[in-house]
Amino acid sequence: MTRTRKAAVASLLLLPILSGGFALQARQTRGGAQLLDQVLTFVALRYVDTLDAPALYEKAARGLVKELGDPYTELFSPKQMEEFSRNTAGRYAGLGMQITPPIGGYVVVDKVFHNTPAEQGGVQEGDRIVQVDTFQAKGYTTSQVQNRLLGEIGTSVTVVFSRPGVTQPIKSTFKRAEIHVPAVRFSMMLDDRVGYVPLDRFSEQTTHDITEAVVDLKKKGAKGIVIDLRGNPGGILDEAFAMSNLFLPKGKELLSVRGRGEFQKFVAEKDPLAADIPLVVLVDGGSASASEIVAGALQDYDRALVLGTTSFGKGLVQSVYNLDGGYALKITTGKWYTPSGRSIQKERKFNADGQFVEVAPDSLESDSVRKARPLYKSTAGRTLYGGGAITPDVIVPADTISTKEQLLTRALAPYAQKLYSVTSSIAEAQKGKLKSDFAVPAAWREELYRRLTADSAKIDRGVYDAGSAWVDRYIEARVARVAFGDSTAKRHEVHDDNQLLRAMALLHKGLTQKEIFTAAAAEPVAKPVAKGSKGGN
Helix, strand or coil: CCHHHHHHHHHHHHHHHHHHHHHHHHHHHHHHHHHHHHHHHHHHHHCCCCCCHHHHHHHHHHHHHHHCCCCCCEEECHHHHHHHHHHHHCEEEECCEEECCCECCECEEEEECCCCHHHHCCCCCCCEEEEECCEECCCCCHHHHHHHHCCCCCCEEEEEEECCCCCCCEEEEEECEEEECCCCCCCEECCCCEEEEECCCECCCHHHHHHHHHHHHHHCCCCEEEEECCCCCCECHHHHHHHHHCCCCCCCEEEEEEECCCEEEEECCCCCCCCCCCEEEEECCCCCCHHHHHHHHHHHCCCCEEEECCCCCCCEEEEEEECHHHCEEEEEEEEEECCCCCECCCCEEECCCCCEEECCCCCCCCHHHHHCCCEEECCCCCEEECCCCCCCCEECCCCECCHHHHHHHHHHHHHHHHHHHHHHHHHHHCCCCCCCCCCCCHHHHHHHHHHHHCCCCCCCHHHHHHCHHHHHHHHHHHHHHHHHCHHHHHHHHHHHCHHHHHHHHHHCCCCCHHHHHHHHHCCCCCCCCEHHHHCCC
8 A cells, every 4th residue: 555545544434533522522611611501500599598690600700710720810801990990090089198007996097108199188108097088997998998998089078097196186188189109219329330220010000110210320430230020029011121221232032932832922113211230139028020031031141140049930821812891811821931942930829828829939949949940041052940930049048047036026016006106206296307317316216215115015124235237237227218208218228238238349349240240150159147146136
């Protein structure tokens, strides 16, 4: 039998097999759809409690999404979609203040943004939100209170605050406005040659804010820049590409995405803003998604030295599809890879408590963990690690607090609201009375203890005194923030931030990115340092 005839017979045999496979698949699909339809019908007609049809279908849809076992796939209600859009876009219609989770039953104003209704209405950091219009806010979550504060541009909302040191509630009426939350709250020169840019989020303003910060720092004489991505959870993917392009040449691959039968490659489309200035990027376990895209791309091309601890490891891509009725489905559609081909998705699974946890957590990258991971090479031939998250080029553990300070923080935990309120009151009293390079006098520490214990707080004096270094840092940070703003507060924190100090030291050891890598390779591995060991314990 000739090869041609063999092929013809083979195809005749294959055709019914394939047809039978398709028929079986079709029957299975119809059977599954019929099962779902039958369950919905019996629940709608026979379940003991009456359920309206829209609610029933929504529950079924949410059950399907939940059973995927993917925490990144979500079904958004119209209200949830509004909140998701607001958080990713970085702008919303509200009052312009950042609030914390409840302390003592009430959410607290942690930050008032510049030139907003909140600032113009005299809202202060430390104010507690008691009531929003007729809504009593005690016992409600941050998102529940926030949803009451938000609304249409130009509409009015009345808020009742309580303020430390003020006996009567403060009632104010505001007109909501579109609020633009900055991606970069501030940038600053750490000394005469190193600039610092902390990036809080990847919103629509990220590239604009980073551009302005880098241009400003270069004008001020920056010979190297630290970009702080610690705690940055990510956000808009396009902004990660645009930010990477600020430092990488046109045409360079920034990221590839691989899904079901799909492959996409994203490249830098513009000439870079700063192609040569040495960079150090700080990451930690809170750096995720878009943060890892930027850190990974800059690391792969040897464009930045990455320093800190291992990033979160979110290498999955979600797409948002609009559905009928204002609903939307955010669903995982692919994995992303750095230019060298590294997948940065850490392996995770649900534990017995329903929490989504890492299979093999090791944020400090022990030798045994490294050996088990796939190896890659940067453009210059440096060894990079794949298999999960961004492994820093230089691992620097965060500082730890001393045992005595840990005892004090545990003793203060039941009085967190009072601690925040009293410290904020001390800070407000110092406005206009201090120079920005102030030091914390013992009198402030004494006043804090007196006012805490005067209101039934039981704090052992010996424990308090033993943890005095922590108390001084806590007061210093709050006073600097309230009296002078974010940049001064950071300047006061630098001496306790060993990761940032290490980045500064490395940027002083070279004028080029290559020289920074050489200097880093010659240094010993850093060990955790207890803050209490720096004095004052």
